[in-house]
Every structure is written in C-alpha cells, then in structure tokens.
Amino acid sequence: MEAFEEEAIRDSEKKPKCWLRSEYLNTLHSNIKFTMETEKDGVLHFMDVLVKRTNNNKLAHGVYRKKTHTDRYLNAAFHHYPQQKRSLIKTLVHRAETICDDESRPEELKQIKEALTKNGYKEKDIDRVCRTQRTRI
Structure with a gap:
C-alpha cells in the first residue's frame, strides 16, 4: 500500500502538503477500489x-x-x-x-x-x- 501511495504522489501533477487517501487513488488502477467504512450502531x-x-x-x-x-x-x-x-x-x-x-x-x-x-x-x-x-x- 505504501509503495502504491508513493507512486501516486510521485506521479501526481500537484504535490499535496497533507496526504489523505481519496478518490484520486481509485482513478489510478481499474482493479483497485478504496472504500471507507463508518461506524453503524456502535x-x-x-x-x-x-x-x-x-x-x-x-x-x-x-x-x-x-x-x-x-x-x-x-x-x-x-x-x-x-x-x-x-x-x-x-x-x-x-x-x-x-x-x-x-x-x-x-x-x-x-x-x-x-x-x-x-x-x-x-x-x-x-x-x-x-x-x-x-x-x-
């Protein structure tokens, strides 16, 4: 995961000051989709x-x-x-x-x-x- 993120940051046109995983990662590879779970009913x-x-x-x-x-x-x-x-x-x-x-x-x-x-x-x-x-x- 770390290598994937480093490649994504390296290849991006604008370098972020603060890196938060976002939908940008989902655009990099068609077979990889990042999701986020949220707490439901505790x-x-x-x-x-x-x-x-x-x-x-x-x-x-x-x-x-x-x-x-x-x-x-x-x-x-x-x-x-x-x-x-x-x-x-x-x-x-x-x-x-x-x-x-x-x-x-x-x-x-x-x-x-x-x-x-x-x-x-x-x-x-x-x-x-x-x-x-x-x-x-």
Whole structure:
C-alpha cells in the first residue's frame, strides 16, 4: 500500500502538503477500489476484526464474519495430513486469542468448537490442540 501511495504522489501533477487517501487513488488502477467504512450502531468492522463501542464508551473487539460466512472448513474426514487439520484448529484459536477481548473470547471459542464439530472434528482432538496453546474451549 505504501509503495502504491508513493507512486501516486510521485506521479501526481500537484504535490499535496497533507496526504489523505481519496478518490484520486481509485482513478489510478481499474482493479483497485478504496472504500471507507463508518461506524453503524456502535459497530465497525475491519477485515476480520469487529470493533464495538460499549455503554461506557470504551471499545470492545471480537472476530468479524461476513453474513455469507458458512463455517465450512477443511473437513476432518478429508484425506489431508493430520498436521493440516491441527493447523486449522490452531489458526482459528490463535485468531480468537489475538483479536478478541476477554469478554468476547469465550463466545468465539465456543463458536469455533461448534463449527469444527460440524466439520467432523472430535472434541478430544480440538481440546488436545487447545491444551498445547493453553486455551480452554
């Protein structure tokens, strides 16, 4: 992104004193469109992070999923290396641990366990991976 912006500034006829991303960037490449999200009802999402404004005007954060998300992951019955299946569990748990605040983490971990169970994973296998990460679901 930085290289793209530097090129845009370098190639522009008028050099800005203050650079703010604007519609100018959308004119530079037909396949790249920049957008801006605004807070709606105290909620704002960015990539896979959901930021919520709490009643005391602080910020809480959890995992964001698009409405089209289906909870479909690599099925446990598929013929893949066991390490790939363990890595899926580790990745989802790590995302919950790094994105979620203390209050939203238990619900996210519960959701992960439900999704993985629907994808054929056994609770004992999920729990084993979580123990190695010192996480309880």
